[in-house]
Amino acid sequence: MEVKDDRILPVRFIAEQLGAFVIWNAELQRVTLVFVKP
Incomplete structure (x- = not known):
């Protein structure tokens, strides 16, 4: 999906x-992804 020349990805779904x-x-309209080391 693109909005005003920006690509929008389903970040939450992919990250989870x-x-x-x-x-x-x-x-800040910012997403932070935290990966916990097993």
Whole structure:
């Protein structure tokens, strides 16, 4: 999907499938992915 020449990916779905925790910072509009080492 593209919005104003930017590509939008389903980051939450992909990251969670890879075992990451997804943290959304609404103020900065930034996603942080945290991968915990087993």
